[in-house]
Amino acid sequence: MVFELKKDKFDCFIAFSESYNNSNMYHLSSFLSTDPFVFFKSPEKTCIVVPGMEVERAREDSDLEVISLSNFEQSQNRYLGAIKKLLNDAGCSKIGVPDEFPIKIAHKLGGYQLFPINLSKQRAVKEKWEIQHIENVQKTAESGMKTAVSILEKSEVIEGELFYKDRPLTSDYIRYRINVELLRNDCISMDTIVSSGKETSSPHNSGTGILKPTPIIIDIFPKNRKNRYCGDITRSFSKIKNNKINKVYQDVLNAQETAFNKIKEKNQITGAEVHNAVCNYFEKKGYNTPRTGGKTGFIHSTGHGVGLDLHEKPSLGRAGTTLKKGHVVTIEPGIYNPEFGGIRIEDLITITEDSFKNLTTFEKNLYI
Amino acid sequence: MVFELKKDKFDCFIAFSESYNNSNMYHLSSFLSTDPFVFFKSPEKTCIVVPGMEVERAREDSDLEVISLSNFEQSQNRYLGAIKKLLNDAGCSKIGVPDEFPIKIAHKLGGYQLFPINLSKQRAVKEKWEIQHIENVQKTAESGMKTAVSILEKSEVIEGELFYKDRPLTSDYIRYRINVELLRNDCISMDTIVSSGKETSSPHNSGTGILKPTPIIIDIFPKNRKNRYCGDITRSFSKIKNNKINKVYQDVLNAQETAFNKIKEKNQITGAEVHNAVCNYFEKKGYNTPRTGGKTGFIHSTGHGVGLDLHEKPSLGRAGTTLKKGHVVTIEPGIYNPEFGGIRIEDLITITEDSFKNLTTFEKNLYI
Incomplete structure (x- = not known):
């Protein structure tokens, strides 16, 4: 620097x-x-x-x-x-x-x-080489997601629990397989969230035990061992058809699209404006948000900066300042409710001159 | 706490x-x-x-x-x-x-x-359950060392470089295999040192490239993902007979034994006294130490506390205070010289009422 x-x-x-x-x-x-x-x-x-x-x-x-x-x-x-x-x-x-x-x-x-x-403002604006490092780590995170998806695809539901190769499929096993994939690319996993069922209603619950079929949240945030930059991706899945979960999934997907559109449509937008657009959308759909209060619904901010730290400036929350070219941020709306669990979809993007570039290419499909 | x-x-x-x-x-x-x-x-x-x-x-x-x-x-x-x-x-x-x-x-x-x-003094004295956590992580670290040794044993020296299964054996490959073994036991590897040849003369060099046959330093320091306690072990190896390296290895081994004996023989001993005993030994053998100064020889302290942090109190260096029951510390003398590299041998021990218990059981053999 x-x-x-x-x-x-x-x-x-x-x-x-x-x-x-x-x-x-x-x-x-x-x-x-x-x-x-x-x-x-x-x-x-x-x-x-x-x-x-x-x-x-x-x-x-x-x-x-x-x-x-x-x-x-x-x-x-x-x-x-x-x-x-x-x-x-x-x-x-x-x-x-x-x-x-x-x-x-x-x-x-x-x-x-x-x-x-x-120093956080200075660090928030990334040089080209820094964005390249982050994009590479994000590719590794996606590679971990691919590993997880291929296991989930091959798993089957027996009496309300997931089985893989005739054995119970655990959170720890998928986490292990993801983290090995990260290691293969010289990335350290500080942790990896593989949560399922009701535990998904707590956004930072890492997950434990045998996987429930719906919903399943996988959140991967590796750090490169050498250059120390981080990536961050979340996908949510369901092994069984469920109208309620599907409805929430589509709403979260639309909320993410709302954030993307907001960033595209306006120069000099603040993180708070993006966050408020997402809150507007969710509130219209009848969910609680950080603005309305409440323990269910959208209970965190829309995103955060990613760089050498997994959580750094700028914030896309209520106090989020102007997004600048070179910022790298997550867009990660989510809806949580102890009754059915949580759904979160997270991409990592970088702000460009008059729009943004999504550093994440992984597909978004609930059913698997 | x-x-x-x-x-x-x-x-x-x-x-x-x-x-x-x-x-x-x-x-x-x-x-x-x-x-x-x-x-x-x-x-x-x-x-x-x-x-x-x-x-x-x-x-x-x-x-x-x-x-x-x-x-x-x-x-x-x-x-x-x-x-x-x-x-x-x-x-x-x-x-x-x-x-x-x-x-x-x-x-x-x-x-x-x-x-x-x-708060470091308070944290330095561990409860029984904390020592149990650390001992378990240390077992995992040893399991990683075993993985490394089995690869090194099966490797061969061809024109001054190591080969394994007919391919060049790299630092990154062994590190990957060790770190996967740690993951299997739900431990995070913040890094793992697999250095060889002259790079071993810098104690914290992680190592890179194809392995040289002598000396090889492997330093493994995992952290448990859930309980957050750390372990720490180092072994040094040589794939070829080398009198100079062997002499240094025996001296380092004796230096470690000197530290162990010092802790055994005296109640209420300070970390500084243990460190000075090791320095005395090395100086008598003609090496530089932190007391004599110089860029070669014994260039760090004898050990450090291990707990939730990899490096914490108490120190076994020049300012080391009294060792107390419940302290968990490394004993890790080493000799370094850019001419031939470095040798370090590190065990993790816990101080008991009137002696110590070695939490490390991994064998110490230079030749492999």
């Missing part, structure tokens, strides 16, 4: 974190580390400070200047010593830090004025 | 984070969420505040009182509103927060005194 100092606000910038989970840190440094390290930027210098044993690997991975922690004086907290030395050498007093900068370190930098900086 | 307020220091405690990556949050709440939520504890009340759509799932997973975010007034930042309401209702002024509490939220709670609390 080309990260620029806002010199009117702060004269240098410090981040301190590991970079496996903290995507800001990875975005700033391009160095992947399970242990925390320092990112420092002043008008004269941009560098990372890493343990001696990591110097070589950091120099291979990052374009930034890499300084060994062993170059700094040994003290009780060596990183704090390094941060203070860097700040002192640069003569900085007003320091930008990421929003998530840990309060403990902040307290120990008591003499300095710290300004929390929100 | 039974988390107690230290009433002399603060009269309530707030945490705000997602809990997939933030293990403190998971430890406090037992609720796994990719989106941030609030943990609150006052003398009268312990609760979490989650989005409406997560209430049901949270009530299933967590023993704490679960409050829906929709119970709080709609405002620009609803979580901040919820936090302020909880604090106000409880009449708190001095607030404990985890060390990693985000500075942005801290600034927005400007009227309150915040005290960063280190």
